[in-house]
Amino acid sequence: MSEHADQILPHGRVLRYPFGERLNHWIAAFSYIYLLLTGLAFWSPWLFWIAVLMGGGQISRTLHPWAGLIFFYAVARMHGYWSAQMKNTEVDKQWWRSISHYVQNEDDKMPPAGRYNAGQKALFWSFFYAAIVLLLTGIVLWFPEWIPWNLRWLRYISVFLHPVAALFTIANFLIHIYMSAFAERGAFGSVIHGDVTLHFAKRYHPAWYDEIVRRANAPRK
């Protein structure tokens, strides 16, 4: 039986991420981690030893752009999977206004989040737009010798914007890891096994939970 999103599974679980989305997530994750490590090596002399660990500066320099293409491919696919679900709604505006409750784990005081809460949507769009900036500036940095002298401003912009966009993704990445692996127990499993408990759905995504239940109880068409 093929998987589809929001499918209710035995033992009180619901499928959140079908196999394709999970695989794509990990393509993005592993390519991002490689990009992060080699990128940090180029970022600071104090971290250049990372490039040595990763096989040497030359190898890191050669593979970083290719890993970037893989990462961008995965992000573009994520856009295909999820962009429709990432549209901002009125609830999201309320969510941001109540952000202090969220930070203090007072989730009962939060407006009911759908399949993704406003923070997750912000993460998605942050990564999406940062990936575009990283791709464009990265192509310039990949082939600096192809940029003619009178277009050198392209290199000047890229050399600055590439790390700015990367730092922006690092901020998002840290929060993403923290939320999924530490703060919300069950979130990490959802992108490994694909499913979450109905309790998890109700706890963190009440509007999504209601939707699942409504659909499960609706007569089949």
Add this chain to the structure above:
Amino acid sequence: MSQETLRIQKISGHAGSVPGEDTQRQYTVCKLIDTTTCIGCKACEVACMEWNDLPFGETVFDNSYQTMPETRWNYWNLILFNEHEREDGSLMWLMRKNQCMHCAEPGCLAACPSDGAIVQYTNGIVDFQQDKCIGCGYCITGCPFNIPKFNKETKRVYKCTLCTDRVSQGLEPACIKSCPTGCLHFGSKDDMKYLAEQRAKQLRDHYNFPKAGVYDPPGVGGTGVIYVLHDASQPELYGGLPKDPRIPLSVKLWKGPLKWLGNIAMVGGLIGLFAHYLRYGPKEREEEAKEPHEGAQP
């Protein structure tokens, strides 16, 4: 060019102190190029290729003496021929030997992320160490003179070494040795500066070049190659010699404030998240989350 006999005062992409910094006083060396006595014979180009044993590449012919438009990874020394019409309508040939300027504050070195791939010796020579070069090309972006050139086969960047191997043995660079008119001089920066000013004064006082002067741009801390120009107010006439070369602002911002802001943000973010976990912990403890078999049919 690895020159163990020369001490190093600046190292690219280097964490911590520089071994040779302030251990020894050395003359800052300098090449003086008097464009007013250059005849464009290209002997310096040949000497450079001979001494550095560089493979010859293809030349282009576009009805001028300019047989290649700019320096290459295997062509470090190139005379730029510029036809210039003077105010009185007469034609003048401005010839400039172009090569690495050996800046006191090198943009290439500032931009380079690879530990030791670019060094500056205590005598001021800026030298690429190709064995440590990772081929990122950031030096190309850092340089305001368009000097470092990328080799697509080796994926390394090359440029004039100011004949480091010769200078370390007390010899002058090969180009200086070959110059038939004596328009090239080599010595300490102070001596060359003095000589250049003398020549510029001579040009102003006796040769009807009232704007003659010395090109030693302060924006990059002065250079290890200085020019005497007929018209120091218009260096652009000499094949695009920049009037006020500086390390690009974006490179300075990237290597300066952005680095600090970024590092503080990354470390601060990690500390902040850890502190948040200590204060608030996970949103739900595992034992609470395990409500057994909450039915699929609510």
